[in-house]
Amino acid sequence: MQNFSIPFGKGKVNFELPEEQVAGVLVSHAHEYKAPKSEAELVADALANPIGSPKLSELAKGKKTCTIISSDHTRPVPSHVIMPQLLAELRKGNPDIDITILVATGMHRPTTHEELVGKYGEEIANNEKIVIHVSRNDEDMVSIGTLPSGGECLLNKLAVNTDLLVAEGFIEPHFFAGMSGGRKSVLPGVASKITVLANHCSEFIDSPYARTGILEGNPIHRDMLYAAKVANLAFICNVVIDADKKVIAAFAGDREKAHEEGVAFEMKLAGVKPAPADIVITTNGGYPLDQNIYQSVKGMTAAEATCKDGGVIIDVSNCNDGHGGEDFFNTLKEATDLQKAMDQILARTRNETIFDQWESQILLRLLLHFDIIMVTSAPKQMVEDMHLKYANNIEEAIEMAKKLVAAKGVTDPKITVIPDGVSVIVK
Template sequence: MKNFSIPFGKEKITFSLPDEQVAGVLLSHAHEYKAPKSEAELVADALANPIGSPKLSELAKGKKTCTIISSDHTRPVPSHVIMPQLLAELRKGNPDIAITILIATGMHRPTTHEELVAKYGKEIADHETFVIHDSRKDEDMVSIGTLPSGGECLINKAAAHTDLLIAEGFIEPHFFAGMSGGRKSVLPGIASKITVLANHCSEFINSPYARTGVLEGNPIHQDMLYAAKAAKLAFICNVVIDADKKVIAAFAGDSEKAHYAGVDFEMKLAGVKPVPADIVVTTNGGYPLDQNIYQSVKGMTAAEATCKEGGVIIDVSACSDGHGGEDFYNTLKDAADIQKAMDDILARGRNETVFDQWESQILLRMLLKYTIIMVTEAPKDMVEAMHMKYAASIDEALAMAKKIVAAKGVSELKITVIPDGVSVIVKE
């Protein structure tokens, strides 16, 4: 028997499979990579040796204001490690600079004060100036140009009206932007809903280049690059993390050059070849990434890249926050015919995108080819309303999956396991 321990919320779920049933285990090498220094030392080294840019302390000189774009509560960015050093470096160069931390919620719900304390520590959460981005507040947005896609590029005024714009973040595979980090802090991080909707249009999501690990030719990435340049994102500090959400590498400097350096590092660690199987077990990496079904679609796409058509994807995600998007949930719930729901989305033009359409489109894409079973804390009726099957345990899900593939005439059952679906790039 082969034993597995996979993340589920803040806990682990264990299960066993007969050796002969295990087709393969797809695991990022980031999980076995041994960092040469501590988390704080890695970040300090990156800031001391920026890529393609002067040091942050130099950039701060002569500036009255600085806005730091920072990821929200749905991202496992170790801000408690990065943010104190960014603040110190800025004030080292300019003790009087007025700093605002702009929380890049994208299209997510607002971050609470309790979540700020958990993310940054009480000292920073209580004493620094924070602005929580709200993409739906048109009065907070400023136009800075037109995206390559044709959509208006509108960003938060706290970013548009600052003397120095910088960002912290992390680099991981992303299921349609190719990779997270860098330019993504601006779009969708602090962009208007109008801009995000144009960028996340059905045409772009449907592109074969809008896939995990792909930047070249990716139309979504091209829009994001434009937004970062137009916003004058001057400096970033991005990290790569392991399965324990610990920093294993850090990259600082020019928003494009430092990001690509980090992407190269992550690509070498995250790339895995598909191992086709009738059943694929995946996760969304545990807390905070598996707080809702919306986010958990990401981990499912790793399984999509290695599951045989007509097979079963088992997604193990806590989803203690429920579906994570009202429009996303309603699109699936109201879809009597999932093919028609997909056709309706594909028929929409770039400026006709509706909220959460992209997430619905990707989930529908998978539902049209696979049966999806969720092992989750989300309510059973919610999961089933979204055209997926619910299982109370991994063992129950495996039993259900085996029955489904057996009914299709599969005689030699094979299962691929992806312990952390958001940490791998599955491609030939």
């Protein structure tokens, strides 16, 4: 038997499979990479040796204000490691600089104070100026041009009306932006709902280039680069993390050059070959990324890349925060015919995009090819309302999956396991 321990919330789910049933185990090499220094030292080195840019302390000189865009509660960015050093570096160059931390919620719910403490620690959460971006607050936005796609580029005025714009984040595979980090802090991070909806339109989500690990030719990435440029994002500090959410590499400096080096590093670690199987077990990497069904679609897309058409995806995600998006939930719940629901989305222009449409579109794409079983803390009725199947535990899910593929004539199914679906690029 082969034993597995996969992330679920802040804990683990353990199970075993007969060796002969396992088609493959797809794991990012980031999880075995041994960092040469501590987390703090890696970030310090990156800030001391910026890529394509002067040091942050130099950029701070002569500036009255600085806005630091920071990832929100849905991202496992180790801000408690990065943010203190960014603040210190800025004040080293300019002790009087007025700093605002702008939490990049994108289209997510606002981050709570408790979550801010968890991200930054008490000292920063209680003493620094922190503003939560709310994409629906039109009065907080300012227009700075037109995206390459034709959508209006509206960004939070705290990001635009500052003397120095900085961003912290992390680099990992992303299921339609190609890779996270860099420019993504601006769009969708601190963009208006109008701009996000245009950028996440059905045409772009449907593009074969809007996939995990692809930047070249990706129309979503192209818009994001433009937004970061016109916002004058001057400096980034992005990290790569392992399965324990620990920093294993850091890249700081120019918004594009530093990001490109970080992407190249992550691509070498994250790339895995598919192991085609009738059943694929995946996760969303545990907390905080598996807080809801909305986020968990990411891990499902890793399974999509290696599951045989008509097969079964088992998604092991805590989802203690429920579905994660009212519009996302309602689109699936109200879909009496999945193909018709997909056709309706594809017929919408970028100016007709509705909230959470992209997530609905991707989940519908999956459901049209696979049965999806969730092992989750989310309510059973909620899961089933979204055309997903519910299992109380991993063993029950595996038995359900075997019955589903048996009904299609597969009597000896192979199973592929992806312990962390958001950390791999299946290619």
